[in-house]
Amino acid sequence: DAGITQSPRHKVTETGTPVTLRCHQTENHRYMYWYRQDPGHGLRLIHYSYGVKDTDKGEVSDGYSVSRSKTEDFLLTLESATSSQTSVYFCAISDGDTSYTEAFFGQGTRLTVV
Amino acid sequence: QKEVEQNSGPLSVPEGAIASLNCTYSDRGSQSFFWYRQYSGKSPELIMFIYSNGDKEDGRFTAQLNKASQYVSLLIRDSQPSDSATYLCAVNKDTGFQKLVFGTGTRLLVSP
Numbered sequence: 010d011a012g013i014t015q016s017p018r019h020k021v022t023e024t025g026t027p028v029t030l031r032c033h034q035t036e037n038h039r040y041m042y043w044y045r046q047d048p049g050h051g052l053r054l055i056h057y058s059y060g061v062k063d064t065d066k067g068e069v070s071d072g073y074s075v076s077r078s079k080t081e082d083f084l085l086t087l088e089s090a091t092s093s094q095t096s097v098y099f100c101a102i103s104d105g106d107t108s109y110t111e112a113f114f115g116q117g118t119r120l121t122v123v
Numbered sequence: 124q125k126e127v128e129q130n131s132g133p134l135s136v137p138e139g140a141i142a143s144l145n146c147t148y149s150d151r152g153s154q155s156f157f158w159y160r161q162y163s164g165k166s167p168e169l170i171m172f173i174y175s176n177g178d179k180e181d182g183r184f185t186a187q188l189n190k191a192s193q194y195v196s197l198l199i200r201d202s203q204p205s206d207s208a209t210y211l212c213a214v215n216k217d218t219g220f221q222k223l224v225f226g227t228g229t230r231l232l233v234s235p
Contacts, residue, residue, distance in 0.1 A: 040221060051127075051211065052167070052225040067222070099166060103221045112221040114166040 012036045013115035028087040032100030041083040045096040090122045129226035142199040146212030156195045159211040202233045
């Protein structure tokens with residue numbers, strides 16, 4: 010998986026608690042992304058980063074925040090988890106500034122909010 | 124209307140046959156088009172991308188793009204049971220980096 014590590018791989022949490030997912034890369038790629046994958050919706054972009062401390066919202070950013078203090082780490086935080094945030098979360102990385110640069114995905118984190 | 128549409132399948136083909144997977148997109152300004160394969164419980168992996176009208180071949184895989192019809196397809200020749208997976212079509216509307224919009228995927232089943 011192209012030097013991408015997501016942690017934790019599985020997590021069960023209670024409604025209303027904060028949760029942080031971590032994505033760590035060893036490829037020194039500039040761009041990092043968080044997607045969620047749900048049946049019937051496919052992969053949807055939550056937030057992305059185009060450099061240290063540079064982040065922006067994706068398609069489904071409500072209820073999520075991100076931070077990138079180092080090139081290699083991109084954190085996704087659910088401020089107050091809800092059952093609708095039960096999903097599989099994928100981190101992705103890419104490099105280069107063209108529209109056809111390959112994006113590599115991490116192994117995924119399965120999050121269950123009860 | 125979803126931005127990227129795929130038939131969810133499953134598409135069942137016998138081993139050795141050609142599998143044809145289709146995808147339509149709504150934004151005429153879309154720049155590049157990707158096919159990812161995802162095995163159950165695993166992460167998506169890129170098969171190939173295309174950004175010019177016409178065909179692009181890579182081994183047993185051929186991607187076809189028709190921007191006038193807003194249609195992209197993936198042909199898998201000599202299908203193998205190991206090709207059984209979900210195939211995700213993704214579109215990049217940006218001229219820069221990878222802000223991909225994904226379809227929901229087509230599940231392909233190749234029977235021995």
